[in-house]
Amino acid sequence: MSLIYTNFNYLPNTICAFVLGCAVMSAVAAETKHEVNAESGIQTWELHDQGVGFTLMQITPDQARGFFMARGFDREAVDYYASHCVFMTIVRNESVAESISYNLADWRFYRENYKPGKLKLKDDWLNEWRQLKVAEPALIAFEWSQHPTAQTFEVGDWNQGMTTYAMPLGSIFNLKFLWKVNGVMHEAMLKDIQCASATSGR
Amino acid sequence: MKQCLKTFNVPVLHLAASFVLLGLMLPSGPVLAAEKMPAQALFEVAARPQAPDFLLEDMDGKKHRLSDSHGKVVLVNFWATWCPPCRREMPSIERLSHALKGTDFEIFAVNVAENLDTVFSFTGTLDPVPTFPIVFDTDSSVLKAWPVMGLPTTFVLDRQGRIVYRVVGGREFDDPAIQAQIRGLIDQH
Numbered sequence: 001m002s003l004i005y006t007n008f009n010y011l012p013n014t015i016c017a018f019v020l021g022c023a024v025m026s027a028v029a030a031e032t033k034h035e036v037n038a039e040s041g042i043q044t045w046e047l048h049d050q051g052v053g054f055t056l057m058q059i060t061p062d063q064a065r066g067f068f069m070a071r072g073f074d075r076e077a078v079d080y081y082a083s084h085c086v087f088m089t090i091v092r093n094e095s096v097a098e099s100i101s102y103n104l105a106d107w108r109f110y111r112e113n114y115k116p117g118k119l120k121l122k123d124d125w126l127n128e129w130r131q132l133k134v135a136e137p138a139l140i141a142f143e144w145s146q147h148p149t150a151q152t153f154e155v156g157d158w159n160q161g162m163t164t165y166a167m168p169l170g171s172i173f174n175l176k177f178l179w180k181v182n183g184v185m186h187e188a189m190l191k192d193i194q195c196a197s198a199t200s201g202r
Numbered sequence: 203m204k205q206c207l208k209t210f211n212v213p214v215l216h217l218a219a220s221f222v223l224l225g226l227m228l229p230s231g232p233v234l235a236a237e238k239m240p241a242q243a244l245f246e247v248a249a250r251p252q253a254p255d256f257l258l259e260d261m262d263g264k265k266h267r268l269s270d271s272h273g274k275v276v277l278v279n280f281w282a283t284w285c286p287p288c289r290r291e292m293p294s295i296e297r298l299s300h301a302l303k304g305t306d307f308e309i310f311a312v313n314v315a316e317n318l319d320t321v322f323s324f325t326g327t328l329d330p331v332p333t334f335p336i337v338f339d340t341d342s343s344v345l346k347a348w349p350v351m352g353l354p355t356t357f358v359l360d361r362q363g364r365i366v367y368r369v370v371g372g373r374e375f376d377d378p379a380i381q382a383q384i385r386g387l388i389d390q391h
Contacts, residue, residue, distance in 0.1 A: 158371035
């Protein structure tokens with residue numbers, strides 16, 4: 001380092017290079033990674049940005065039906081749930097020092113030619129299930145299998161749970177994640193996500 | 203930025219130096235983790251609130267009241283068999299139990315709203331098989347009384363039954379860093 005900074009005439013340029021380096025690193029960090037499972041065909045999207053990690057993994061209609069029928073839902077109810085776009089959603093605090101908080105009510109999805117949409121949240125579902133007289137044990141399983149609506153993570157904390165989006169199976173969309181660090185809102189966009197289709201995973 | 207681009211005629215060495223500088227600065231702010239494993243440490247709850255009491259049955263029908271464990275350090279893990287990180291971390295809790303055997307330390311794994319058959323089928327597949335009490339919160343009333351937003355969530359209580367540490371999401375509980383934190387609590391008399 002001492003060799004590099006012996007000539008201070010270079011310092012402004014070095015600062016510029018540093019700023020550009022930061023920009024390059026930031027752009028690389030915010031890139032959406034997309035993977036397709038060779039056996040099942042199930043797709044996963046992953047993004048790491050500003051100390052937060054997001055993963056969305058398709059949950060197929062068959063998987064959703066199987067999971068909730070095994071926990072006391074009837075066929076009509078699981079078919080209704082499985083008609084929605086469902087993802088296993090993982091959020092991680094990957095920073096080294098900061099706590100983060102987020103609320104799924106702040107997140108928005110964007111489909112071409114449609115207005116931005118909000119996620120269908122756990123409480124929305126629970127209200128519908130109660131009107132349909134779904135049994136309490138099934139409701140408990142449902143409630144805790146969904147991604148928490150609001151959460152605060154310390155360093156290393158993470159959660160995994162389902163999120164749902166009221167759009168046709170097979171739809172393609174972008175999802176804007178928002179989270180707070182020290183009261184300041186941050187955002188990142190996960191791009192070109194596709195809902196599982198009616199036959200995904202078969 | 204335009205000015206930077208205009209003056210960006212520095213030798214490649216200086217660009218490299220900037221990345222070195224960037225590397226040196228990373229620990230001071232939120233940065234990407236090198237890998238997906240979460241930080242193996244327990245978050246300290248500064249306020250140390252009193253943990254809500256519970257009275258729950260284990261797999262043998264034996265009742266356990268949390269407040270009966272006052273005087274010991276207690277780990278309380280909320281979990282369910284359908285929760286993948288809960289399943290993954292369970293063997294590490296048993297290894298922690300083994301590592302701290304003979305100390306004033308106790309574990310309760312609180313299962314959320316599942317039945318005996320489901321839990322028994324799952325624990326039979328584990329290596330090592332859990333030897334600590336797995337208790338059943340059949341109506342999730344205990345879960346709702348605790349500050350839990352998602353599964354798994356794990357708490358470590360001091361000898362007075364106060365919440366000292368909390369972690370959200372799966373961990374390797376026999377990790378040396380976590381063991382050291384719990385041993386530190388056990389050593390406080």
